[in-house]
Amino acid sequence: MLISGENLRKEFILEKQPFTGKPLKVYVALEDVNINIESGKTMGLVGESGSGKSTTGEILGNLQLPTSGTVFYEGKDITKLTKAEYKEYRRNVQYIFQDPKGSMSPFLTIKEIIAEPLQIMGLVKDQKTIDHLVEEVLTKVSLPSSFSTRYAGELSGGQCQRVAIARAIIVKPKLIICDEPVSALDVTIQGQIMELLKDLQKEYNMAYLFISHDLGVVNYMSDEIMVMQSGKIIEVGEAEQIIQHPKHDYTISLLSSASLTA
């Protein structure tokens, strides 16, 4: 198993006692969530707004800590990794956010944005190599190399999402957590981005955690699907099985609102 989450629970403290700091009101965003993602495969995570999809993705990517439960990367508890192992985990687990423009600094050029992971992790220091790698990934996501000197604010939503994908693949990760990567895009562009993600997955043998509220989109992308409702996983299985024989009423209702055109 590439990455897994065991018995994940996340509580958000909404109100604290002013002096003691004791929690007065707690919101349980995740309860007993178990998730397994295999190398090279896509796990789809679907559910309505507020069901806990992003929280799950962020915990697997260590952008948030669970209240309890454990994340394992290649079988090791991520809180117990050595410095070198943690660096590997950081490199191998990348993120594509729902709001492509919001996740990019308006003051950096596209080249600087794409090169960010290389620099943050200190993987490559030589500017010539960085330029070469940026050009290579721009080609992979079908953007002209002239884009490297432009700014995120000048790009369309679809172009920005291609930049986000380029930034994720530049470190050749084993997993990309894709949090609603096509939700902000119109249907034609959605299709193009999904095709691109599929092509890159084959080429780089990457796994995806593909998050969406649209079961049609998730089905198109995924080998397995997990259905989430109010912080709990209520159904999990092979994508085809879930679509053909949904067990839960909630899954059936998601099916009826899915854009199965995808």
Ligand SMILES: Nc1ncnc2c1ncn2[C@@H]1O[C@H](COP(=O)(O)OP(=O)(O)OP(=O)(O)O)[C@@H](O)[C@H]1O
């Ligand atoms: N920092 C926070 N403080 C309090 N509650 C939070 C916080 N972050 C998330 N929540 C709550 O946890 C629940 C799960 O949020 P999450 O963002 O994981 O949902 P989601 O399934 O990704 O929704 P969406 O489809 O709208 O992105 C929501 O009810 C949300 O309001």
Ligand SMILES: [Mg+2]
């Ligand atoms: Mg979300």
